[in-house]
Amino acid sequence: MNMNATLSALAEPNRLHIVELLRDGPLPVGDIADRLHLQQPQVSKHLRVLHDAGLVGMQPAANRRIYKLETRPLQELDAWLGSFRRVWEDRFDQLEDYLQELQSKAKKPDGD
Amino acid sequence: MNMNATLSALAEPNRLHIVELLRDGPLPVGDIADRLHLQQPQVSKHLRVLHDAGLVGMQPAANRRIYKLETRPLQELDAWLGSFRRVWEDRFDQLEDYLQELQSKAKKPDGD
DNA sequence: AGGGAATATTCCTGTAAAGGAATGGCTGAA
DNA sequence: TTCAGCCATTCCTTTACAGGAATATTCCCT
Secondary structure, eight states, X not given: OOHHHHHHHHTSHHHHHHHHHHHTOOEEHHHHHHHHTOOHHHHHHHHHHHHHTXXXXXXXXXXXXXXXXXXXXXXXXXXXXXXXXXXXXXXHHHHHHHHHHHHHHHHOTTOO | OOHHHHHHHHTSHHHHHHHHXXXXXXXXXXXXXXXXXXXXXHHHHHHHXXXXXXXXXXXXXXXXXXXXXXXXXXXXXXHHHHHHHHHHHOOSOHHHHHHHHHHHHHHTTTOO
């Protein structure tokens, strides 16, 4: 959807942790709460945010709700980052920085 | 440094916009304020956050301060996303597996 | 139908953060 | 030295959000 939702959702440490947890496979709410040492209600609330952001999907299984990672938003984030890759792959900028750094250091070889 | 700072900084629309603006090259504060239709103080405050997160660097030039994009945090974010690439490249439906596993475990203890 | 387990929701409170307005600090020029 | 432009900081107010505790809901089992 919009990347703002994705970034906002991931900007919370516990939610980021949940996403990392789900990277290895789907989990029910209770397991997440266990592994992250969180209260169940907080986990449910975080999952709601992640779900609204499209970052997780849910499938009921009997008593429980199994949450799984949804990769679309991450792929979009990846695509967005892609537009910056050319920046850090561009040698010009870094070369310039490097030369300037070299120059200042060259003036005081022993310096500190 | 820590990705939390990066994500938090980018989770604000105006800051995200600033970063996108700087992707095309360094800019002084006033220009950023102009192009984003923001007040100068707000821009300075956002730049401070971005700077604290390591997302931008600054170089004074006479009267002005030229801000430029710093790509390290974005590269780290990219690396983090890399650990998820295998997930969306994976064609197996892990949820299905998990549900089947659940089902077989549920049947065992009491029989049927 | 009743009970228990797993999960979602609500209410409350504290805190962090964003925007607006005003101000302070530098820098170059006359 | 004084002025003017550019930028950073502070104060204030409002809003959003996270955690805790309690409660509602849904499902399975007997």
